[in-house]
Amino acid sequence: MNQTSVTSMQRVLTTLGHREPDQVPFFLLATLHGAKEVGLPIKTYFSDPDNVVEGQMRLLAKYRHDCIYSFFYAPVEIAAFGGEVIFMDDGPPNSGEPVIKKAGDIKNLAVPDVKNTPCLEKVLTATHRLKERVKDTVPIIGVVMSPFSLPVMQMGFDRYFDLMFDKPDLFAHLMQVNQAFCLAWANAQLAAGATAICYFDPISSTTITTRDMYLKIGFKIAKQTLAKINGPTATHMASGRCLPIIDDIAATGTAAVGVSCHENMTLIKNACRDKLAVIGNLNGIEMCRWSSEDAENHVKEVITKAGPGGGFILSDNHGEIPFQVPDEVLMAISEAVHEWGRYPLNWTADK
Amino acid sequence: MTDKTVDAFTRALLDVDRLAAKQILQKRGHDTSPIKFAEDVVLPALERIGAGWQAGTLALSQVYMAGRICEDLIDQILPPEDPDRKNQPKMAICILSDHHKLGKIMVYSFLRASGFDLADYGVMEVDDLVGQVKKDKIDILLISVLMLPSALKIKAVKQKLARLGCDVKLIVGGAPFRFDDQLWKTVGADAMCRDASDAVAVIEKIMEGMA
Numbered sequence: 001m002n003q004t005s006v007t008s009m010q011r012v013l014t015t016l017g018h019r020e021p022d023q024v025p026f027f028l029l030a031t032l033h034g035a036k037e038v039g040l041p042i043k044t045y046f047s048d049p050d051n052v053v054e055g056q057m058r059l060l061a062k063y064r065h066d067c068i069y070s071f072f073y074a075p076v077e078i079a080a081f082g083g084e085v086i087f088m089d090d091g092p093p094n095s096g097e098p099v100i101k102k103a104g105d106i107k108n109l110a111v112p113d114v115k116n117t118p119c120l121e122k123v124l125t126a127t128h129r130l131k132e133r134v135k136d137t138v139p140i141i142g143v144v145m146s147p148f149s150l151p152v153m154q155m156g157f158d159r160y161f162d163l164m165f166d167k168p169d170l171f172a173h174l175m176q177v178n179q180a181f182c183l184a185w186a187n188a189q190l191a192a193g194a195t196a197i198c199y200f201d202p203i204s205s206t207t208i209t210t211r212d213m214y215l216k217i218g219f220k221i222a223k224q225t226l227a228k229i230n231g232p233t234a235t236h237m238a239s240g241r242c243l244p245i246i247d248d249i250a251a252t253g254t255a256a257v258g259v260s261c262h263e264n265m266t267l268i269k270n271a272c273r274d275k276l277a278v279i280g281n282l283n284g285i286e287m288c289r290w291s292s293e294d295a296e297n298h299v300k301e302v303i304t305k306a307g308p309g310g311g312f313i314l315s316d317n318h319g320e321i322p323f324q325v326p327d328e329v330l331m332a333i334s335e336a337v338h339e340w341g342r343y344p345l346n347w348t349a350d351k
Numbered sequence: 352m353t354d355k356t357v358d359a360f361t362r363a364l365l366d367v368d369r370l371a372a373k374q375i376l377q378k379r380g381h382d383t384s385p386i387k388f389a390e391d392v393v394l395p396a397l398e399r400i401g402a403g404w405q406a407g408t409l410a411l412s413q414v415y416m417a418g419r420i421c422e423d424l425i426d427q428i429l430p431p432e433d434p435d436r437k438n439q440p441k442m443a444i445c446i447l448s449d450h451h452k453l454g455k456i457m458v459y460s461f462l463r464a465s466g467f468d469l470a471d472y473g474v475m476e477v478d479d480l481v482g483q484v485k486k487d488k489i490d491i492l493l494i495s496v497l498m499l500p501s502a503l504k505i506k507a508v509k510q511k512l513a514r515l516g517c518d519v520k521l522i523v524g525g526a527p528f529r530f531d532d533q534l535w536k537t538v539g540a541d542a543m544c545r546d547a548s549d550a551v552a553v554i555e556k557i558m559e560g561m562a
């Protein structure tokens with residue numbers, strides 16, 4: 001683990017309080033690399049919670065980062081609604097054919113019982129066992145899809161846009177079902193041992209919908225939902241942009257925001273100062289072809305822009321590292337954060 | 352047609368005001384053929400909206416609704432088989448391997464709204480796609496993906512087509528290409544588009560080369 005006596009938990013809490021910890025906290029939001037570590041195909045890896053526990057623990061020891069990521073994959077929520085998950089050997093599982101095939105299906109959609117749904121139970125078991133391992137030294141980050149973002153997988157993106165614009169009543173009903181599920185799912189993960197919940201809400205990002213729509217829909221849902229989640233939350237835009245809605249995001253009650261590599265980090269940091277901690281924003285896709293030197297340069301650049309004053313967690317920009325990113329690159333990122341992330345960041349003053 | 356018409360049409364699209372868009376189309380002069388309206392008004396408006404999305408000032412919901420409104424309008428005045436649709440190379444579009452259809456739907460809409468006609472192959476795997484392209488003697492193949500592993504499969508499409516002696520130009524697009532501007536070259540594509548409305552310019556450039 002880390003050389004200093006400060007635990008990852010203390011480091012992260014300090015930065016969330018907008019103060020400088022001993023060093024920049026580093027979230028390696030890796031899921032698929034756990035399968036690589038334990039030498040299992042991706043599908044087998046996720047079939048048994050103990051594999052995920054082992055994978056996450058090995059990643060933690062290897063890359064000396066500051067969180068456990070109990071996230072399996074987004075379509076686990078679709079499986080809970082009775083949908084299909086498609087596994088592949090070299091990438092994240094995807095959702096298959098939509099569970100909502102026609103508008104009428106929305107009326108019959110039932111909220112899955114999170115305690116009695118095998119695919120969700122696996123995540124809860126993994127969370128619980130990870131908590132037994134790390135206790136309160138390392139934060140465990142659980143994940144939910146926002147009620148506003150989940151329908152893309154439930155019904156397909158084009159039909160979801162059509163629903164949003166053309167069928168407000170059915171849309172509102174779907175939001176109710178999804179909100180009930182999201183709350184139950186978030187709170188079950190917290191009860192199992194997750195320290196905080198990452199609320200994935202890219203449909204609210206200004207890449208996908210306008211600020212106007214956000215204020216009318218995504219914002220209201222987020223505010224209501226986050227208020228009922230029994231623990232701290234971070235909102236993640238999954239690499240969609242959000243600079244124009246930063247103040248609104250802060251007003252939802254979330255503690256941090258995960259931002260895209262397409263953002264100007266200086267502007268983001270200024271907009272978030274003392275309101276929201278910033279998580280980000282290394283480009284995971286480009287990372288596949290980075291050299292160790294590239295990795296170091298990108299780490300230094302983002303620390304320069306977002307590190308001073310605390311309120312910053314270094315991470316990728318999407319909340320998941322692609323399977324194709326070589327271990328050497330992840331190691332180079334880790335080493336660079338440990339070398340250049342020590343506070344006070346005096347070296348950034350000459351930049 | 353003036354810039355003012357394009358401005359008004361763009362506004363109507365951004366307001367999701369189908370009626371206003373239709374009125375602008377109906378008010379066009381008798382000397383303006385449907386295809387000319389598509390070229391002079393619809394395409395510039397869609398390109399502006401696409402550029403706004405790339406610059407981060409507009410949202411995908413606006414790009415999507417704009418494409419849908421235009422496709423409906425153009426279909427009313429320019430039926431699919433109309434000989435007035437451009438004299439074009441044989442084109443097809445597909446999603447490779449993953450189930451995420453929106454990118455393809457948008458490109459298909461944009462091209463049809465701009466007066467192009469093309470085959471829609473839906474979701475394809477590498478070998479079926481290669482067979483179909485050969486059978487249909489396709490000149491330009493457009494591929495949309497959302498997941499990185501799907502993008503990486505384009506390399507195999509390119510290699511297999513080359514082995515069969517098919518001289519097909521590959522235009523690729525989708526999220527992974529917007530995050531890595533080298534990726535299209537790595538997978539052996541001939542061109543990459545960051546947005547659906549970019550496709551027209553790229554196709555026209557390829558057509559010049561073919562002429």
Ligand code: B12
Nearest residue numbers: 073074092094095152239454493495499524525526544547
């Ligand atoms: C919204 C979003 C989500 C939502 C909905 C996703 C969905 N569509 O199913 C949620 C939260 C559910 C989600 C989940 C996941 N996501 Co996601 N998500 C996004 C986000 C923000 C937008 C995706 C989207 O649908 N955009 C709409 C489409 C239409 O946009 P587009 O593909 O760019 O297409 C435009 C242009 O590129 C162009 N175009 C597209 N194709 C073509 C083709 C041609 C020929 C031309 C000319 C143009 C063109 O036209 C379109 C419009 O102009 C992107 C990041 C981003 N900023 O783009 C990540 C992203 C797509 N997600 C990603 C991943 C990995 C996932 C998950 C697998 C994560 C996980 N481990 O579970 C899941 C799987 C979801 C599933 N359906 O199974 C990755 C995929 C790449 C990769 N790493 O493999 C992305 C790119 C994030 C990243 N930066 O890495 N996600």
